[in-house]
Amino acid sequence: xxxxxxxxxxxxxxxxxxxxxxxxxxxxxxxxxxxxxxxxxxxxxxxxxxxxxxxxxxxxxxxxxxxxxxxxxxxxxxxxxxxxxxxxxxxxxxxxxxxxxxxxxxxxxxxxxxxxxxxxxxxxxxxxxxxxxxxxxxxxxxxxxxxxxxxxxxxxxxxxxxxxxxxxxxxxxxxxxxxxxxxxxxxxxxxxxxxxxxxxxxxxxxxxxxxxxxxxxxxxxxxxxxxxxxxxxxxxxxxxxxxxxxxxxxxxxxxxxxxxxxxxxxxxxxxxxxxxxxxxxxxxxxxxxxxxxxxxxxxxxxxxxxxxxxxxxxxxxxxxxxxxxxxx
Amino acid sequence: xxxxxxxxxxxxxxxxxxxxxxxxxxxxxxxxxxxxxxxxxxxxxxxxxxxxxxxxxxxxxxxxxxxxxxxxxxxxxxxxxxxxxxxxxxxxxxxxxxxxxxxxxxxxxxxxxxxxxxxxxxxxxxxxxxxxxxxxxxxxxxxxxxxxxxxxxxxxxxxxxxxxxxxxxxxxxxxxxxxxxxxxxxxxxxxxxxxxxxxxxxxxxxxxxxxxxxxxxxxxxxxxxxxxxxxxxxxxxxxxxxxxxxxxxxxxxxxxxxxxxxxxxxxxxxxxxxxxxxxxxxxxxxxxxxxxxxxxxxxxxxxxxxxxxxxxxxxxxxxxxxxxxxxx
Numbered sequence: 281x282x283x284x285x286x287x288x289x290x291x292x293x294x295x296x297x298x299x300x301x302x303x304x305x306x307x308x309x310x311x312x313x314x315x316x317x318x319x320x321x322x323x324x325x326x327x328x329x330x331x332x333x334x335x336x337x338x339x340x341x342x343x344x345x346x347x348x349x350x351x352x353x354x355x356x357x358x359x360x361x362x363x364x365x366x367x368x369x370x371x372x373x374x375x376x377x378x379x380x381x382x383x384x385x386x387x388x389x390x391x392x393x394x395x396x397x398x399x400x401x402x403x404x405x406x407x408x409x410x411x412x413x414x415x416x417x418x419x420x421x422x423x424x425x426x427x428x429x430x431x432x433x434x435x436x437x438x439x440x441x442x443x444x445x446x447x448x449x450x451x452x453x454x455x456x457x458x459x460x461x462x463x464x465x466x467x468x469x470x471x472x473x474x475x476x477x478x479x480x481x482x483x484x485x486x487x488x489x490x491x492x493x494x495x496x497x498x499x500x501x502x503x504x505x506x507x508x509x510x511x512x513x514x515x516x517x518x519x520x521x522x523x524x525x526x527x528x529x530x531x532x533x534x535x536x537x538x539x540x541x542x543x544x545x546x547x548x549x550x551x552x553x554x555x556x557x558x559x560x561x562x563x564x565x566x567x568x569x570x571x572x573x574x575x576x577x578x579x580x581x582x583x584x585x586x587x588x589x590x591x592x593x594x595x596x597x598x599x600x601x602x603x604x605x606x607x608x
Numbered sequence: 609x610x611x612x613x614x615x616x617x618x619x620x621x622x623x624x625x626x627x628x629x630x631x632x633x634x635x636x637x638x639x640x641x642x643x644x645x646x647x648x649x650x651x652x653x654x655x656x657x658x659x660x661x662x663x664x665x666x667x668x669x670x671x672x673x674x675x676x677x678x679x680x681x682x683x684x685x686x687x688x689x690x691x692x693x694x695x696x697x698x699x700x701x702x703x704x705x706x707x708x709x710x711x712x713x714x715x716x717x718x719x720x721x722x723x724x725x726x727x728x729x730x731x732x733x734x735x736x737x738x739x740x741x742x743x744x745x746x747x748x749x750x751x752x753x754x755x756x757x758x759x760x761x762x763x764x765x766x767x768x769x770x771x772x773x774x775x776x777x778x779x780x781x782x783x784x785x786x787x788x789x790x791x792x793x794x795x796x797x798x799x800x801x802x803x804x805x806x807x808x809x810x811x812x813x814x815x816x817x818x819x820x821x822x823x824x825x826x827x828x829x830x831x832x833x834x835x836x837x838x839x840x841x842x843x844x845x846x847x848x849x850x851x852x853x854x855x856x857x858x859x860x861x862x863x864x865x866x867x868x869x870x871x872x873x874x875x876x877x878x879x880x881x882x883x884x885x886x887x888x889x890x891x892x893x894x895x896x897x898x899x900x901x902x903x904x905x906x907x908x909x910x911x912x913x914x915x916x917x918x919x920x921x922x923x924x925x926x927x928x929x930x931x932x933x934x935x936x
Contacts, residue, residue: 496801501880546853553802556773
């Protein structure tokens with residue numbers, strides 16, 4: 281398989297009155313055609329900013345892309361002009377946002393919002409566009425698409441709005457769909473509906489998906505590969521089974537140990553991670569997780585470990601081999 | 609003090625309806641949102657009762673009405689042998705001292721203009737528990753240590769703390785008046801995964817140390833299984849099932865409980881691949897116009913004609929396992 285997207289050493293910062301926020305600190309990853317990549321991390325770990333940087337959606341200033349390249353089908357997204365990016369955004373790469381309540385325009389009808397991308401990117405007639413919109417709404421499981429087109433977002437529930445958002449994102453049949461915490465604001469029963477819908481659409485349209493989340497539960501059924509982020513760094517990358525069966529980075533280990541399970545009886549207290557995520561206003565020095573890490577030793581505080589391969593398609597950024605407990 | 613055979617909190621036929629009004633000058637009531645529509649349960653000394661359900665099912669309203677923060681439409685709440693709704697204002701104050709609340713949003717529930725000292729000492733002032741200001745500050749420092757904050761934090765403002773720390777301040781405030789019973793209204797849902805475990809462990813330690821009784825309101829079914837002794841499942845203002853923790857998660861009877869449990873993602877890709885899901889169709893109906901008969905029947909996978917005619921009885925089908933469904 282060829283790489284659809286190749287991101288190298290992406291660094292994004294924000295210059296604010298309080299100082300520079302080091303949001304993304306040298307992130308490199310690739311994306312294969314047709315795969316689903318999950319990006320996991322807590323709030324402020326840079327998972328959303330990474331994706332927004334790729335699509336040129338970071339406000340500059342205060343934002344600044346300090347370095348990096350992002351090759352999408354041979355073109356560097358970070359060097360494209362706005363007009364060129366507009367041809368890609370929504371047409372080849374589409375995005376779904378977290379909050380279906382605020383990411384739809386409340387004063388435009390659903391129909392108008394779904395057809396916007398089609399009007400911009402294709403030269404279909406008005407009638408064709410409307411037919412396509414109805415087809416899309418049917419595909420995302422909205423039962424009465426004709427009426428829906430002339431309604432406004434407030435007339436819909438959260439789950440229905442998220443379906444509308446997905447329909448919008450799919451309107452130009454993008455090659456890559458970036459979903460930024462699409463189910464976080466929804467109830468579990470609605471989340472299950474949306475996840476099932478995405479799996480079905482993925483099979484039908486052969487889409488590549490990046491699914492951003494903080495929930496290690498949802499992606500177990502969705503992802504092929506998982507990237508774990510912490511404080512603007514990638515700390516572990518592996519196939520989905522390896523992340524859950526054989527996690528190697530202390531942060532991933534701790535995150536999984538801190539999760540209670542709905543399918544297990546209670547055995548003991550939860551293992552919590554002491555402290556809080558680091559202040560991003562301070563330039564990172566050493567391993568960002570060192571202060572909270574139970575295995576940290578002197579070297580960890582001095583030098584930040586690079587992402588290295590430890591097994592087939594399994595990379596971690598840690599000075600320690602957590603399996604043997606010895607420094608590498 | 610502890611008569612452990614008698615429940616600490618008794619809720620009988622509790623209803624809370626919010627009126628829907630029309631008209632400006634000739635205002636009239638045209639309907640009611642039946643947020644809580646007849647709850648019956650007991651909470652025993654030292655236990656944690658979980659109250660779970662999707663957003664809009666009335667679980668927060670239930671928690672607030674039980675503490676008298678909302679006047680109830682109908683029903684009875686007895687806290688430590690005192691009837692809340694027939695009490696006079698002095699008696700209510702005494703009940704409030706024994707029954708406290710921890711709120712969901714640690715950002716909105718602390719006054720940004722108050723120092724930690726004034727926030728945590730407010731219950732001490734209101735209930736005239738510690739008359740001298742110096743002694744009050746000492747008590748606040750003790751409370752801060754108890755919840756894992758430093759006593760040097762007394763003069764800081766809420767904005768100087770992270771989400772997890774603010775939730776600890778909220779917990780310290782709830783503990784200030786030496787309560788017996790605390791309603792925890794989604795205390796961890798606004799926090800990051802790595803911080804959730806810290807707060808849950810703190811709540812458990814405090815329960816052991818101080819003999820507290822909790823009503824734990826949440827939508828995260830995995831966490832509820834971890835922390836609660838008994839669990840009640842709510843749907844559209846009513847409890848549909850109530851049982852001991854493992855009984856409920858392993859032998860759930862009500863079709864809604866089953867569907868809810870099957871939509872919780874499990875952080876294990878191998879299990880997820882072979883898992884059979886019951887995915888509910890549609891959304892939760894409006895509580896201002898709930899379906900006749902069993903409220904769950906329009907979405908229920910096993911409903912028959914009988915379900916739409918008559919509301920099911922609340923029955924104990926096996927010891928301590930209560931369910932409201934025509935099938936049992």
